[in-house]
Amino acid sequence: MNITVVVMLFLLAVLAYVVVLLVGIASIHKAKLESKKILEDALEEKKRIIDLARKEGEEIRSRAIVESKEEANKYREEIEKDLRNIRRDLQLLERKLLSREENVERKESYLQRKERELTIKEREINELQKRLDEDRNRLSQELEEVARMSEEEAKKFTYRKYEERSRNCFFKSNQKN
Numbered sequence: 001m002n003i004t005v006v007v008m009l010f011l012l013a014v015l016a017y018v019v020v021l022l023v024g025i026a027s028i029h030k031a032k033l034e035s036k037k038i039l040e041d042a043l044e045e046k047k048r049i050i051d052l053a054r055k056e057g058e059e060i061r062s063r064a065i066v067e068s069k070e071e072a073n074k075y076r077e078e079i080e081k082d083l084r085n086i087r088r089d090l091q092l093l094e095r096k097l098l099s100r101e102e103n104v105e106r107k108e109s110y111l112q113r114k115e116r117e118l119t120i121k122e123r124e125i126n127e128l129q130k131r132l133d134e135d136r137n138r139l140s141q142e143l144e145e146v147a148r149m150s151e152e153e154a155k156k157f158t159y160r161k162y163e164e165r166s167r168n169c170f171f172k173s174n175q176k177n
């Protein structure tokens with residue numbers, strides 16, 4: 001009977017060991033499943049956040065494009081206004097020349113002075129056009145840069161650019177005064 005008890009105890013110990021081993025394996029399997037679920041949830045959240053950031057980036061880019069187009073239109077209107085003023089000045093000069101033929105020397109000096117002004121205005125127009133082109137290129141580069149940024153970086157970038165433009169406008173207006 002002694003051997004039977006020992007064998008039974010041994011079998012009981014082996015059985016207990018197998019049960020513990022199975023419980024351990026089940027726990028590890030359950031932990032793996034839970035980890036896999038957490039990882040899948042995290043990946044879904046990552047994808048959702050990336051999609052949201054991409055959508056907001058597109059919205060920011062679209063707004064920036066609209067703003068740049070509006071700014072370009074504003075510059076174009078200013079240039080067209082200057083051109084109309086120049087054309088009007090030229091027409092005025094022609095009428096004065098016709099009405100004052102007897103004083104050719106005075107008219108000649110007057111025309112020379114007006115010609116210098118027109119050259120200066122033309123240079124200003126060329127500079128405005130150049131600035132417009134530079135602004136378009138700069139805005140395009142900024143848009144490309146913003147498109148590659150995260151939402152937070154894009155917001156910071158946009159706010160920084162807005163502040164810079166505001167300061168530039170402020171300083172330009174103060175310099176004119």
